[in-house]
Amino acid sequence: MTGAAALAVLAAMGITLIRALRGPTLYDRVLAVNSFGTLTVLLIALHGFLTERPEFLDIALLYALINFIGTVAVLKFFEYGDLGATGSTED
Amino acid sequence: MQHHTVLKVAAKLLLPFILLFALYVQFHGDFGPGGGFQAGVIFGAGIILYALVFGTGHARAVVPPGAVRAAAALGVLLYTGVGVASLLLGANFLDYGILAADPVAGQHLGILLVELGVGLTVTAVMILLFYAFAGVEGAETDRAVANRDGAERAAAERAVADRGGASRAGPDWTSTS
Amino acid sequence: MPPAVIEHLILVSLLALMTVTAGAIALTRSLFAAAMLFGIFSLLSAAVFVVLDAVDVAFTEAAVGAGISTILMLATLARTNARQRAGPRLRPGPLALAAGLVLLLAWASSDRPRFAAPEAPANLHVAPRYLQEGPRETGVPNVVTAVLASYRGYDTLGEVTVIFTAGIGVLALLGLGGGARRD
Amino acid sequence: MPSLIDLAAGACLLGGAAFLLVGAIGLVRLPDFFTRVHATGIIDTMGMGLTLIGLILLAGWSLPSVKLVLILGFMLLTGPTATHALAKAALHGRLDPLSGRPPEPPSSSA
Numbered sequence: 001m002t003g004a005a006a007l008a009v010l011a012a013m014g015i016t017l018i019r020a021l022r023g024p025t026l027y028d029r030v031l032a033v034n035s036f037g038t039l040t041v042l043l044i045a046l047h048g049f050l051t052e053r054p055e056f057l058d059i060a061l062l063y064a065l066i067n068f069i070g071t072v073a074v075l076k077f078f079e080y081g082d083l084g085a086t087g088s089t090e091d
Numbered sequence: 092m093q094h095h096t097v098l099k100v101a102a103k104l105l106l107p108f109i110l111l112f113a114l115y116v117q118f119h120g121d122f123g124p125g126g127g128f129q130a131g132v133i134f135g136a137g138i139i140l141y142a143l144v145f146g147t148g149h150a151r152a153v154v155p156p157g158a159v160r161a162a163a164a165l166g167v168l169l170y171t172g173v174g175v176a177s178l179l180l181g182a183n184f185l186d187y188g189i190l191a192a193d194p195v196a197g198q199h200l201g202i203l204l205v206e207l208g209v210g211l212t213v214t215a216v217m218i219l220l221f222y223a224f225a226g227v228e229g230a231e232t233d234r235a236v237a238n239r240d241g242a243e244r245a246a247a248e249r250a251v252a253d254r255g256g257a258s259r260a261g262p263d264w265t266s267t268s
Numbered sequence: 269m270p271p272a273v274i275e276h277l278i279l280v281s282l283l284a285l286m287t288v289t290a291g292a293i294a295l296t297r298s299l300f301a302a303a304m305l306f307g308i309f310s311l312l313s314a315a316v317f318v319v320l321d322a323v324d325v326a327f328t329e330a331a332v333g334a335g336i337s338t339i340l341m342l343a344t345l346a347r348t349n350a351r352q353r354a355g356p357r358l359r360p361g362p363l364a365l366a367a368g369l370v371l372l373l374a375w376a377s378s379d380r381p382r383f384a385a386p387e388a389p390a391n392l393h394v395a396p397r398y399l400q401e402g403p404r405e406t407g408v409p410n411v412v413t414a415v416l417a418s419y420r421g422y423d424t425l426g427e428v429t430v431i432f433t434a435g436i437g438v439l440a441l442l443g444l445g446g447g448a449r450r451d
Numbered sequence: 452m453p454s455l456i457d458l459a460a461g462a463c464l465l466g467g468a469a470f471l472l473v474g475a476i477g478l479v480r481l482p483d484f485f486t487r488v489h490a491t492g493i494i495d496t497m498g499m500g501l502t503l504i505g506l507i508l509l510a511g512w513s514l515p516s517v518k519l520v521l522i523l524g525f526m527l528l529t530g531p532t533a534t535h536a537l538a539k540a541a542l543h544g545r546l547d548p549l550s551g552r553p554p555e556p557p558s559s560s561a
Contacts, residue, residue, distance in 0.1 A: 001461045002509070003274040005502060008468030010281045012475035012494070017285060019478045019487070020308055021292050027484050027541045029304040034533055035478060035491045037334070038526065039471065040311040042502050044318050044326075045519065047278065049506055050271050055123055056318055057518040058116075062330050063314075064522045065109050066133060068529040069140045070307060070338040071537065072098065076143050077342045078540045083143065083225035095539070101532040105525070116327075121408045124323040126416065128427075129331045136335030143339075156444040167432045170425055185421040198406040202417040205424070212428050216435035217336055223442040224343035 006046040013039045030074050037067040095144075102144040109137035117210050121199075127206035131213025138214075139221045147225060156222055159215045166212025173204045279319045286312045297351060303341040310337065324412040394419075456508055463505030471498035488538050495530030499523075 013036060020032035041063045048056035076083050117130035142150030174185040181189060187201020188194035286309060293305045310333025317326035381388035398415055406414040416424050453461075470493055477490030503523045510516040 001464050002506075003271060005464040005468045005505070006274060006278060008472055009502075010278060012471040012498075014281070014285060015472075015475035015479055016494075017288065017308065020305060021288075022479075023301065025484055025541075026300055026304075027537060027544075028487060029301055030537055031484070031487055031491050031534070032478065033304050033307045034530075034537070035474070035494045036308050036311055038495050038499050038530060039475075040315055041522065041526065042467075042471070042499060043278070043315055045503065045506055045522065047275075047315075047318055048515075049509060050274065053321075056323060056326075057515055057522070058124055059314065059318060059323070059326050059330050061518055061522050061525075062112065062116075062133065062327065063311075063334055064525040064529070065105065065112055066136050066140075066331070066335045068101075068105065068533055069136050069143070069335055071533040072102070072140060072143045073339045073342050074304075075095075075098070075536050075540045077346060078544055083221075083339065083343045083346060095536055097532055098536045101528055104528060108525070120413050121410055123410060124327045124412075126324070126413050129324075129327050132328075132331040132335055136331070136339075139335075139339060160439070160444070163432055163435050167428055170428055174421070174425070185425070187418060195405065195407040198418055199408065202406060202408055202413065205417045205421065206413070209424065209428050212432050212435075216431050219435050219444070220336075220340060220438055221343070222444050223438045224340065224347070 002046050002049045006043060006050060009039050009043045009046060013043070026078070030071065034067075034071055037063060037070075041067075099144055102140055106137055106141060109140065110134060113137060117206065118203075120206060121202065127209030128213050130206075131210040132217060134210070134214045135217025135221075138218050142221060142225070147222070151222070154218060156219075159218050159222065161215075162211050163215035163219060166208045166210070166215065169208035169211065170205050173201055173208070177201070275319060279316065282312055282316050282319065286316070299345055299351060303338060303345065306341065307333065307338050310334070324410075456511075460505045460508035463501045463508060467498050467501030467503075467505060470494070470501060474498055484541055485538065488534055491534055492531070495534060496527065499526055499530065 016032050016035050016039060020029050020036065023029055041060045044056055044060045044063070048060070073083060113130045113134035116125035116133060117127060120126035120130070138150060138154055141153065173187070173190075177186050177189050178184050185201075185205075187205075188197045190200050191197035289305050289309045289312065293302050293309065296302050296305070310329060314326045314329040314333060317323075317329055381390075385391070398419060399411060402411045402414040402419070403409055406418050408414040408418075474490050474492075474494035474497075477493065478487050481487045481490055500523065503519055503526075507516050507519045507523075510519060
C-alpha cells in the first residue's frame with residue numbers, strides 16, 4: 001500500500017515538474033516548487049515505511065520545518081527586489 | 092513585509108521549533124542522522140527566516156554582526172582548542188581519548204565539543220553570508236524596488252491592453268495591501 | 269510488487285526527473301527560473317540520497333538546499349541581473365567536449381565495482397574496522413558521526429576552516445553591510 | 452484477514468494518493484495562476500494530510516507516529532500560509548486576477 005502511494009507521489013512529482021518547467025509566470029514556478037517540496041516530504045516518509053527505517057522521518061520533519069523559508073525569501077524578492085529590505089517599520 | 096500578517100504569525104509560531112530542531116540535530120547527532128554542520132545550517136536558516144519576515148534591522152538587534160563575526164572564529168578556535176588540549180595532556184592532536192579518565196567517555200566528550208565548534212562556525216557563517224548579501228539598506232534597495240515596480244507596471248498595463256480595455260481591471264486589487 | 273522493485277523504480281524515476289531538471293536549468297535564460305529549478309533539483313537529490321540509504325548526506329542536502337541555497341541565489345540575483353546575456357544556445361565545441369566526457373565516464377564506469385559490493389576496495393580498507401570498532405571505541409552509535417568527528421577529525425577541522433575562510437572572504441568583499449558603507 | 456486499522460490506513464493512503472494526483476494534474480491543466488493556487492491547496496492539505504494520517508495509522512503508538520504528527524502539524528501551518536502569501540504577492544505584483552497575465556515578459560524556458 002505504501003508502495004502504491006509512493007508511486008503515486010512520484011507521478012505527481014513528474015506532473016508538477018511540468019508546471020515548474022513551463023512557467024509561464026515566476027509565481028507559477030514558485031507554486032510548483034512549493035508543491036514539489038510537499039511531495040518530497042511525503043515520498044521520504046513513505047519510503048521510510050517501505051523499507052521500515054523510520055529514522056528517515058527526521059529528514060521529512062526538517063523539510064516540513066524549513067521549506068517555508070525558501071518561499072518567504074522568494075516572496076521578499078518579489079516585493080522588494082532585495083532580501084535586506086526592512087519593511088516592518090510600520091507596526 | 093508589513094502587510095503580511097499571516098506570514099508573520101506563521102513565522103512566529105514556526106521559529107521556536109526550527110531553533111529547537113537545530114539543537115536536537117546538534118546534540119542528537121551521536122544517535123541519529125545529523126551533526127554540527129546540519130544543525131548550524133538549520134539554526135542559521137531560522138535566524139534568516141526571522142530577518143526575512145521581521146526585517147534585517149530587527150535581526151541585527153537580536154544577533155549583532157559583531158557577535159556573528161566572533162562566533163565564526165570561536166567555533167574554529169573551539170575545535171582546534173580540543174586538539175591542543177589533547178596535545179597538552181600528552182596524546183596526539185585531536186586524540187580525544189585522553190580528555191577523560193575513561194577513553195570512551197573522553198571520545199564522547201571530544202566529539203561533542205568538536206561538533207559544537209562546527210555548529211557554531213557554520214551558524215555564524217550562514218548568518219554572516221546573509222547579512223553580507225542582503226544587509227545593504229537604503230539607496231540600493233530603493234533603486235531595486237523602483238526598477239521592479241516600473242517593469243511590472245509596464246508589463247501589467249501591456250497585459251491589460253492586450254485584452255482590449257482596462258475597464259476589466261475592476262476593483263482595485265492592489266489596494267488591499 | 270515486492271518492495272525492492274518499488275524501491276528500484278523510485279530510484280530510477282528520481283534520477284530521470286533529475287536529468288530533466290538539470291537539462292532545463294542548462295537551457296533556461298531566466299536566472300530566476302534556474303534558481304527555482306535548482307530548488308527542485310536539491311529536493312530530488314535529497315530524495316535520491318534517502319533511497320540510497322545515505323541518511324546523513326540527505327540530511328545535509330535537505331538543510332542546505334531548503335534553508336540556504338535558494339536564499340543565497342536570490343540574494344545574488346538581487347545584486348546582479350536576473351537574465352542571462354543572450355548568446356548562441358548550443359555551441360558545438362563545448363557540447364562535443366561534454367558529450368565526449370560523458371562517453372568516457374560511461375566507458376570507465378564499466379569496470380567499476382558493483383554498487384555497494386562488499387568486495388569493492390572502498391569497503392575493504394578501513395571501513396570494516398570503523399564499522400566494527402567504532403561504537404565500542406567512541407561510544408557513539410551513529411558511525412557517520414564517529415568517523416567524521418573522531419577518526420577523520422583532521423578532515424573535519426579542514427572543512428570547518430574552509431567554511432570559516434569562505435566567510436572571511438565574503439566579509440572582505442561585501443562587508444557586513446551595517447551602518448556606513450565604505451565604497 | 453487485515454485488521455480494521457490496516458484497512459483504514461490503506462483507504463487513507465489511497466485517498467491521499469488520489470488527491471495528490473488530482474492536485475498535480477490541476478496544477479498543469481488549470482488555465483492561470485490564481486486557479487492553479489487551488490490545485491496546490493489540494494496537494495498541501497487533503498493529499499498531504501490523508502497520506503500522513505494513513506502512515507500514522509500504520510505506525511501505531513510509537514515515536515515515528517509522534518514525528519508524523521509533528522510533520523502534519525507543521526505542513527498544515529506552512530503550506531497554506533505559503534500559498535496565501537504567494538497569491539497575495541501575485542496580486543501585489545499586479546498580476547491581473549481575471550486573466551492571470553504575467554507581470555513581466557514570460558521567461559523563455561525549456
